[in-house]
Amino acid sequence: MLMTTIILIAALVILLCVTSAKLSNKVNIPYLILFMLVGVLFGSSGLFKIEFNDYKLTENICSIALVFIMFMGGFNTNFAAAKKYVPKALVLSTIGVVSTAFITTGLCMFVLKMKFADAFLIGSVISSTDAASVFNVLRKNNITLKMGTGPILEVESGSNDPAAYLLTLIAVGIKNGTGTGNIPLMVFLQVAVGCAVGFGLSWLTLFLLKKTHLILESQDPMYFTAMVIACYGISGLLSGNAYLSVYIMGIVLGNAHFNSYTSLSHYFEGINSLCEILIFFLIGLLSTPSEIVSILPQALMVAVFITFVSRPVSVFGLMSVFPGRNLRQMTLVSWAGLRGASSCVFAIMAVSMCTEATSDLFHIVFIVSLLSVSIQGALLPPISRALKMDEKPTEE
Template sequence: MSEYILLIAVIILVCLMLRKAFGKLGMPMLLAFILLGMVFGSDGLFKIYFDNYAVVEQVCSFALIFIMFYGGFGTSWHAAKPVAVKAVLLSSMGVVLTALFTGAFCHFVLKINFWESMLIGSVISSTDAASVFSILRSKRINLKNHTAPLLEVESGSNDPCSYMLTVVVLSAMTGKASGGQFAYLIFAQIIFGILVGVGTALAAWYVLSKMKKPKDGVDTIFVFGIALVSYAAASLIGGNGYLSTYIAGIILGNRPLDNKKALVHFFDGVTGLMQMLIFFLLGLLSFPSKLPQIAGTALAIALFLTFVARPLSVFAILTPFRCPLSQQLLVSWAGLRGAASIVFAIMATVHPAYMKHDVFHIVFFIVLFSISLQGSLIPWISKKLKMIDDDSNIMKTFSDYSEEVPVEFVQISITPCHGWAGRAIKDIALMPELLLVLILRGKERIAPKGDTVLLPGDTLILSALSVRSEITCSLTEVTISKDSQWLGKALAELELEDEKLVMLIKRKNKVLLPHGKTKIREGDVLVLSQI
């Protein structure tokens, strides 16, 4: 027993070291976990023989629950709302089109059996949330035209559709379902998945709102359990568990929870561990000696998928929305395949349906190709297509800014028309419990005294007590576009909810502290607080 525990600990520590090394090299860290699994596996250096597909399918399906849930939990609805329709179409019709195009290529060009071709197309039709989230967030890639939230929402929500197609094709291969049964299967997967996800999230939100100052991580454990309930409850009644848990994550993640920072840190750690677990197990399960046998077929499918099937699907959906060509090209390229595709391939392998080809290793090869080539080049292609944007829409809490000491600092610039310009500090009435601690005057640092006169150009640093841990305030960013209903209005003219306030405005490279007469311009990023 101790030997196994030590082995697991060593693998986790090596994964963490590889994560840091691959990050410096600019390569997707998930590739490191797969390669490490291959090193420990049957054909690797440590020769650990492992071929239990059924166990891996169960473990990886469990791990995907938390990856899907946190994918929704970390998605800002304010950022996703402008691209919601596009993302939903990409995650549904885009998946179907990709599966059909790829399946047709396998059947008519590679001469693979029809249903087996459709199975391969279905299994690899979705983009992988773990791969996309990992690269976008680890590289801090901020993209124009709401492309980052488009990719995140699409990759987080299209696994359920791929899973549904895989189930349908496997049922057809065994001949156990009629047309009416197929229709009901699709209906149940979508409708029950949505209903359970929404219902579970709203019930959880009601319970969390009634908790008074949750301690000892009770709320964290509760949300952990809710992620499992949303998946299991939907699956038990024939719904799509992955769709359910993703929707539950979106709803809870966009509610003003009292302890959201702790939840984010917890699920960051859990999701990171689950990603390591999935990709290591998939590498361990593979037999690299079998890859040359399927390399030709798998490479042909990977190239067709990357350069034909995915772009055709993306352009068919995004062109009617008049999306820029550069955005469509980037979305096409960023359609990474990952753990979900391999897990679905394992599901097909353990299914009683007969398959002539080694679907698992074919999909495994395609995922390696996708993560290593496409994933590594996403930052470079984003720059070449001029899609990099320095602004980002990220939901934060006050406690994200300072945790080390119970004091917060704010900065004020004194302009020539500022009310404090030319006045001594002793003549200025500061709010109670607010202290002026430093004056920056050019390169000079001045300790303030009562008779110190403030001059135009001075920068003042003031301190105040930190917000107590039980008081939280969610911050969201809203970018003002050409068609925004707020464009050209003064802040005093905005009709905001009672619990919301515009705290600051980011205008190009400047940060403005707003007042009632401040006019909103195109491109402004409004930071709103919500109690």
């Protein structure tokens, strides 16, 4: 009886989220926010009064869901079109993430009077941008950006989660007082093993698919799903950055040629949508409105820090190094740094892994992400037009 009830609730949640995605186009609210609100509706302060505060379980579920979101981010990247913008995007997704984290850390320490460990934890989990949030806004408003800004944002937002994940692990070690002496080794293993496993498993996937003929074409979705999960698992077991591995695998497989490419693309789009629903619903379910009210001033300050100080300083400082810099492009890239699912997942991970962390960290990141997707995301189309960065698809 209990299992039947759980299955019915799961079906109801998915139906509500799917229909709310359609509704979001009519009321002009990002559908990711509606997924969160559905979670709040089912939560302890909502209509269904479900008491849920298991951060460890949520971390495990969301981590797997984020694997497929990361893979799809790489799979959808047209590397041939984005190739000449990759250096700029990778600088933003690595050095940019680190600088954003440290600037936010400094502001939290000096303005909010936080200890370094707490401030760095917040700066780390919130340092990456969210590809799903950015491109949901752009596609919904039929916006094509000039000067290669679209590929820059696509590669940056798709590839900066591994750097934020690494920073989060370091921040957790500092918070717990363990592992800080092995940071250089950790960074090396995360990057080296992550890249090796990503490229290695990609080659193996294509070799088994094309050369051995062991895989029936009708079973390609199951085969690719298994290989993505294996890539994540092997990289994690070898102390590599598992998110970096699956992102690399997504890029390699997404730019390869094989018969079932189109059907696989549709399949993973469906998986990606389900994972987004799952993450944002659980984020909403885990949130507690009464706790949100108590830390709202701090969260608002962090949102202001990262939107108007940390992100702009990082973007302008790093993009100015490259030739052909453009003030309008840098302004738009700065504003398009929306926070979303990955920041909340890393916050959940931090609360689960830290011995002294409280739910305040999660709720601060929850509010920042909510404000970023709603307000910052809503202003992205008019700002892109005001900066004359919106290029219609029919124009050359």
